[in-house]
Amino acid sequence: MPGEQEPPRLRLGSTAPNFKAETTAGPIDFHEFIGDKWVVLFSHPEDYTPVCTTELGAFAKLEPEFTKRGVKLIGLSANTIESHGGWIKDIDEISGSTLRFPIIGDKDRKIALTYDMLDYQDTQNVDSKGLPFTVRSVFVIDPKKTIRLILSYPASTGRNTAEVLRVVDSLQTGDKHRITTPINWVPGDDVIVHPSVKTAEAEKLFPKMTVVKPYLRFTPLPREETSAAA
Numbered sequence: 001m002p003g004e005q006e007p008p009r010l011r012l013g014s015t016a017p018n019f020k021a022e023t024t025a026g027p028i029d030f031h032e033f034i035g036d037k038w039v040v041l042f043s044h045p046e047d048y049t050p051v052c053t054t055e056l057g058a059f060a061k062l063e064p065e066f067t068k069r070g071v072k073l074i075g076l077s078a079n080t081i082e083s084h085g086g087w088i089k090d091i092d093e094i095s096g097s098t099l100r101f102p103i104i105g106d107k108d109r110k111i112a113l114t115y116d117m118l119d120y121q122d123t124q125n126v127d128s129k130g131l132p133f134t135v136r137s138v139f140v141i142d143p144k145k146t147i148r149l150i151l152s153y154p155a156s157t158g159r160n161t162a163e164v165l166r167v168v169d170s171l172q173t174g175d176k177h178r179i180t181t182p183i184n185w186v187p188g189d190d191v192i193v194h195p196s197v198k199t200a201e202a203e204k205l206f207p208k209m210t211v212v213k214p215y216l217r218f219t220p221l222p223r224e225e226t227s228a229a230a
Helices: 030-034 050-068 081-095 110-114 159-177 198-203
Strands: 038-044 070-076 103-105 136-141 147-153 191-193 210-213 215-219
Touching: 030 050, 030 070, 038 050, 050 070, 050 081, 050 159, 081 103, 103 191, 136 159, 147 159
Parallel strands: 038 070, 070 103
Antiparallel strands: 038 136, 136 147, 191 215, 210 215
C-alpha cells in the first residue's frame, strides 16, 4: 500500500510471522493456533466473489483429508467477520459442503501486508477505498512455525486444492523417510533417495533402490508408508 512500510521478505525456511486476529471462529494468536500441527494459510481477494467461492467450497470438502494428516486450514479475506459469516452460507449452499475452518478478517490488509499477499502490479486490483486486494497466496507451515511452501496465484485463477494436499504429503513423507519426490509424484509412486544419504546407508535403508545415476536413486515407497495413509 502506498506509504506503508515494505513487508518482510518471507522465504522458504523463514519463521511464519505471528499475529493476533479476529476470525469466524473467534480471536486467535496465530502461533498458538498452529500449536503442534501443520497449517495451510491461504488468502482471497474478497468475499462474495466467484472464484473465491469455488475455492473455499473445495477446501471445505477436502478438509477431512488435511485433518487426517494433522493439518489445520485457515483462510484470509480482506473483509469483516460479519461479511465472512454471510458468505459462508453461500459457500455451503453452492458447494454442498460444511465449511468449518476459520476465516480471518483482514479489512485493513495488515496481515496481508505482513505476509506479502498484496498485488502491487495490477492497478485495478483495489477496493473502493483504493486499498489493494489480497492475491491467492498459500503458505504451508510446519509445527516448528517454519514456512515450507509458498504459492501465489493471480486473483483471476483458482487454485488446485489437490496440489496443496499433494505437497503436504511430499513434505511430511520426506521428513519421515529421508526422501524427495520427483515431478508429478503422488503417494504410492517411486520416490528419490535424498542426496544426503550415502550409498552404503542407502542400500540398507532402501534395499529395492535403483541407481539411475549416482545422484539419481529411485526406490519404491508404498502409499501405506506415506502421510496419505494417515
